[in-house]
Amino acid sequence: MAPQNRTVRFKLYSLLSLPIVALIVLWIFITGHIVGDYFDLRRAVTLFDQVATPAGIVANHVQQERQLSAVFLSGNSPDGGRLSAAREETDRAVVLFHQRATSLEAQSATGPDVVQSLSELERELERLQVIREDVDARATNRLQVVLEYTEIQESLYQMYDQLVTVPDLALYRKGAGLQTVVMSRELLSQEDALLSGAILQGTLNADEQRAFAQMVAGRRLLLTRGLQSLDTELRKPYDELLASADYKRFTTMENQVVSRGGRPEQAAAWQPLADQLGSRVDQLVASRAELLNDRTDAKASGIIAQILIAGGLGLVAILLAVMLSARLGRGLTQELADLRSSALDLANVRLPRVVAKLRDSEAVDVESEAPPIPITGTTLEVQDVAQAFSTVRRTAVEAAVGQADLRKGVSLVFRNLARRNQSLLHRQLTQLDLMQRKTGAPDALADLFRLDHLTTRMRRQAEGLIILSGAPAGRAWRKPVPMHDVVRGAVAEVEDYTRVTVLPMSDASLAGSAVADVIHMLAELVENATVFSPPSTRVNVRGEVVGRGFVVEIEDRGLGMTDDDRTEINRRLANPPEFDLADSDRLGLFVVSQLADRHAVKITLRRSPYGGTTAVVLLPHTLIIPTDQDSEDPTPDPLTPHPFHTTPTNPDEIRGGPRPGA
Template sequence: MSERHALHALDSRPRPLLSRLRPKSVRAKIVALLMVPVISLMVLWALATVSTVQSAWTLRQLEELDNNLTGPVRDLVTSLQSERAAVTRHLSPSSGSGQQPALEQRHARTVQAMRALRDGVGRTSADIASLAPAVNRRIETVSRDLAQLQDDQAAIVARQKDWQSAYHGYSGAIDDVFAVEAALTKAEGGSSAQVVLPLAQIGEMLARQDAVANAAQTTGQMTEEQHRAFADAVGGQQALSANVLPDLPSELRSAYQGLLRSEPYRSFTSLQNAVLGDEAGRAVATEASAGRWRAAAETVTQDLGAIQADASAAATAEAEVASATALRQGAVTVILGLLAVLLALLISVRIGRGLMLELVGLKDSGLELAHRRLPQAMRRLRAGEKIDVDADVPVVPPGDGEIGQVGDALNAVQRAALQAAAERAELLTGVSGVFVTLARRSQSLVHRQLSLLDAMERRNEDPAELEDLFRLDHLAARMRRHAEGLIIMSGAAPGRVWSEPVPLMTVIRAAVAEVEDFQRVEIRRVADVSVQGSAVADLTHMIAELVENAASFSPPNTTVLVHGEPVGAGFVVEIEDRGLGMRPESMAEANRRIAEAHQLDLFDREQLGFFVVSRLAKRQNITVTLRRSAFGGTTAVLLLPTAMLMPFAPYTAAIEDTRPAARTAVATRAQEVRQSDMVSTSATWTGQLPTQPGPPARQLPTSTVRAAGVSPRVEVHGDDGTGGLPRRRPRVSLAADPPVEEPVEEPVDDATGGLPRRRPQANLAPGLRDEDGGNGEHAGAAVPRTSPEQARAAMSALQQGFTRGRNG
């Protein structure tokens, strides 16, 4: 498994939930970081608000309970106490029968009070269920007690119920009603509410004593059960009084202590003691008949009721104050909490916005460096311009905090990147200069090699050796093209320049002549069109590179096809081989390299041809595309722009060349001399080839160039004694010759045995020829040589002249 597939497999694994929920962008991370405390504060504020509102609502519910239940409970207690007093008097042995209407009236009040209590419970059932769930259960107990008393009414009226059971029945029902009030008091929880029930129970003890005393009045003495009940009531009163006194608020405590010190209470206490000391109970009967007991009991009961009413009012007021306070505190808590949340949110937003602005600034600065500054600097450097790092990336004041330090580091990175780009450009400029120097030297050596080959060819008359020398001549021509490619890769322009248009067929044939396997190249149909002189050299080099590439990457027994035709956007030249082709990804990469024409990658040593083609195509605005051919190989398509083309005209004018070391565009001698029995195709060309300016040369012999890549056939005279060997021709020059209308045969010199005659300097570039080196008059003269001594003397004389000129 490749590394890419392994990384893809790792990325495709299921990620944990936390990693998937983790924020990806910096903005999301900052928002998450700042929102955590804000959300926590909002949660605390919500809890405090809910708690405060709930407390206030609870107090409000308790107030509703007090208003709906406390009054009915107290009315029910009062009714039961009154009914109990009447029942105890009615059940006394000496009482008359006139008590029945009073009993029915008091019992009706009790039933009405119980109905009012049930209505209150119905209105506050929801509050009771949440605040005092025990109330319902205790009210049910009271209901059962009252139902029992209702069942006993007939027996009581008929005096079939004994006094003791009736007394305890009513007292038990009253205790159960007090249990309901106790549950309500526990729910309220106020200090004033806690003392209301004990005061009510003290009143109950007084009512019990009064009921026993009134019952004993009818008989004149107490029974043993009545005396025991009276003693229990007095004991309960004293116990409750001692327990409630410390819990009373200061105002109620003072009032209750005043009651205990009052004359009626002392008189009532003395009567209690007298009854307790008289087991027969005659004393209470005597006092009761005298009216002293009722007067003292009513006074104490009224004073105690006033204190109880004050305690109830204080409890109600305390509950209202607590409710109002809770509401105010809740409102303040809610408002302050909301302000705190808004303030925290505002601070978080400002901090987050500041961080985001700083981070976005860093991101924009990095993107500007990567997408604008560095590319612009590289383009300027490639164009030969110099950049000023201080102007492009000015020094900024140091920033505050870590993000500011990161910005300073990024600014330093930008300066270092531009400085590195400038240094790299200087290095590439130096390397390009080295390339140009080496190329120029290589060209000079190649030209010297061609001169030497010319001399060797003139001295040699052996056809086999001449064939080898012609092959060396062809290799030297290819070496010269590769030297030009090195100049192109270094960024310089080749020196070959034509001032007049050249037929496209001539350009294609000149390009094919520079390829090693030119025999395999077949030039098919090409429309009659000419190419601007300024584009001839680049187009020739480009076609030669592509043809050589097609011939190199196809089997030697196959043919490379070259043909062209006009299209709507210009002119198309197609170079098609029948090799194995390229993989789709390789072809796409090659097309990308040709289209982009980036700076030369010194490490990509196998794609230099693409770079040369890309440079030339960009210079001449030519579109080059590689695609798969129908034969399985590769087809290179060149789209020549319309601006490069001109109407076809026979090429007869002189061809200008501004560089002395420029090579000719004609076929090399390896193409010119081949066996005379080559077969030609129907596509022939008999016009002139472009060449460099130079002295006039002889006319070409009549020949027919094979369009299918077969070497041209050179006509020879069979009876001139040359043995059928091809006649050697000098390099063609059309500088001064008129257009050739008819082929002219080269006369054969019988003195050479039919071999080609050599002309001095005919095969040299124009800049390397002597002034009269190409003239026919000196065709047989030897090339002049300069001895080292002569060169040294000339240089010494030149230096002395410079010295005299500077010194005056």
């Protein structure tokens, strides 16, 4: 009998059998899943007792040893045995950790991922002796030893991540949040180690200053994220700590170090205050971990009752399904048809319409765009699915609106921060220019030149953030600028500019409105050519007038790239993608594509005859000014510093000749 000739009775029996079989399978699956959850919770408790607790002791002792090692390297006298005692305590903690982690009870609860993390941690702990020998011989510096101890801590916290195996989502989030708080405590310890040594020595160097600022920012970010995942009971003592006068005084000292680059005003109070806060955080972490572990244990005990309830109710549900399926089967088809129509409307009409509005920067009303799906049937499952679709639709619309608002907010943040930095850098460039004019000492002039060049590159990075936000860079020229000067201005903003050779080019000028963007765009391309080619090779830049405008070729002699990579990059340059915050590895490419799209510039990458890559930049006629209309004084806007004051004064200097003051 063909499928189209099946009787209603046959289809009805088929309809009855499918949900019953599915219900039986679902009952078996849920019961098995609950049993699995019970064993997973017991495993999580075992891992906490046998691995996490002794590992936390190791972390505390490594933090103490790191702090004492940094202090030892900052002075010239012995530490009175404190460092030796700390090392002995660390060794005992490592031995205890090894014994507990390799016990039969621990091995019964560890999976392949945990075993691999334990092995990596053991290898990192073996490096302690080498680090200690370098410290004793004073063969390392304060920042380096802090970073080496931190590598051990990172392996330990990576192992912690593998230990959070609680199947209950709420418990898992709280465990992960508490782990994030622990990581913020580790950054507090790094701050303490670095600054304690700096206080003893009297100052922080530039690398230590940057590292300390990163530690402070990371600690505060991790602490905030971790506390957001905790409930009121778990978070309350942390909130009290953050509201305390000691913590506010501590953050004030951090801000002083970050902003001033030296010791805090009350340097003597740093060590006891940091120790006190660190101890309080350790106590809170221990108490919160015990509380969370108790909850996990209680959850495991409650699952036993759930197994009995789920098993009994599952059997009853199967019997009820047999009786109710016949009654509900007739209306089920119509209800599913209505649900299908609503789902298709969501997928094919409403969501594409919302996305199109957001792409066009139009306002979207969530209530009108995501109304509840109307269902007239009485089947609970269908109603649940309809409600789920309604929730999904509303969540999708809210997420799309939120992402659009987030992108706007991020763009504003980029723009505001970059504008502030740009203003400061402009003032700094002006001051450096005045200092260069006032000094005649060759050595001082060379130093000022290098600082001036570094500041110019910093300004380019700030302009990159402004471009990412969709705003113009900020610099502007009223009159045309010769293309040769534009290219030299771009080369001046490149770190390894001495490897760049600017070949003679055709006489032509660039419209003042596009000078800043073209300089930035060419600087990014030249920078890329110097970075991805051997240091011993040259990067050649040439330009000439062509039939469709003015072309600039940037040729390196590196290893080049694959055809697929070059094709993909050319596609992105021709059709700039929407900026993705997660794609931070290609910010330069995105900036170049945005600038090229803004001025209708065509950029193409091709293989160079030397095996490297040649970037071909075609500036359209609309940007090129004939020679007889060129301004002899390409002066920028009076509110904007001149970009060429950092460029060497003759072509030989760009090709690697002597720098000013050399």
